[in-house]
Amino acid sequence: MTDIAKAAGISRQALYLHFPTRAELLIATTRHIDSVKDVDARLADSRAANTGRDRLASFIVAWGGYIPEIHGLSVALRNMRDGDAEAAAAWDDRMQAVRQGCVSAVAALAADKILRPDLNEKVASDLLWTLVSVENWERLVRDCGWSQAEYESHIRWLAEAALMAKD
Amino acid sequence: MTDIAKAAGISRQALYLHFPTRAELLIATTRHIDSVKDVDARLADSRAANTGRDRLASFIVAWGGYIPEIHGLSVALRNMRDGDAEAAAAWDDRMQAVRQGCVSAVAALAADKILRPDLNEKVASDLLWTLVSVENWERLVRDCGWSQAEYESHIRWLAEAALMAKD
């Protein structure tokens, strides 16, 4: 909080006038980034795709491209999980929104009859949700040194291999 | 530290006589669990498998079955990543050991000529390492409500779909 106040050019106490707790500051920041970076518009594109396969691909690109924007925040919010129920709830809420995108993409695959027959939609959604997690992005991009483009193309490819019936 | 001391029936200060910092206590605990649960023996089994496919499967079962044992510790150690370089290094070290298992399993697939031809060994190892991360276990078992058996079988199946050439 001290560092943020300093960077903002106000006193630490003035910061508390705007944001009562550190958790609420972080949550407000995510809301702000969401509106500035227009996450809704990005995800709307993926909903507009015609085929299930395109929908899956554009969902992964839309969300995968958004991860770097919120990554620092994601780390901060996740580190508060233990100890601040409000922060945990805020983060979970955002992740549930991503999950909804996964469910929709999987439903589109199922509608096109290209979902692997040995997967039900729940399991497929869980797997996709896991594949596109921020943690996996961190591991591949930060720890393994992948570029963003490599991340997007390999995850897309992996999701297709995992979820789509063999042609 | 207070809680741990209380649970151990000694004073907080006595705890500091044994473990100079919280990070070192956590690190010592991982070492202790490793020896009690005999992680080496578990992974040795996976190295003994004959075919690449068996090796991959037994590696996933060995490591995947170990995750629940160290999960709580993993959370504590990961939460210290920012702020304690020693704890971060200790955790990274353990994850590098897992990565080594991934590299070996991928090499076994390559030796059997059943590694997907469009994947090089580095990329395949990175993907496998990501799939078997503790974070993915948390998501599937804790957040999605999967049983341990479901986790193991689906991750094994996913790893095979991701890494092995179509037959």
Next chain:
DNA sequence: TGTCAACTTTACACCGTGTCAAGTAAACTG
């Protein structure tokens, strides 16, 4: 001119980690 809003400075409470010092009690040793 007065009031309100945004901000300032200063001070303090609370928690958790880690340090320090002095004391005690039991075990080991010559």
Next chain:
DNA sequence: CAGTTTACTTGACACGGTGTAAAGTTGACA
């Protein structure tokens, strides 16, 4: 047996970070 060592005790305190509280300053607006 006396003396030392070892493992612990109690109690105090420093430090950093979050959050609270109170009184004072400044500028805008009515």
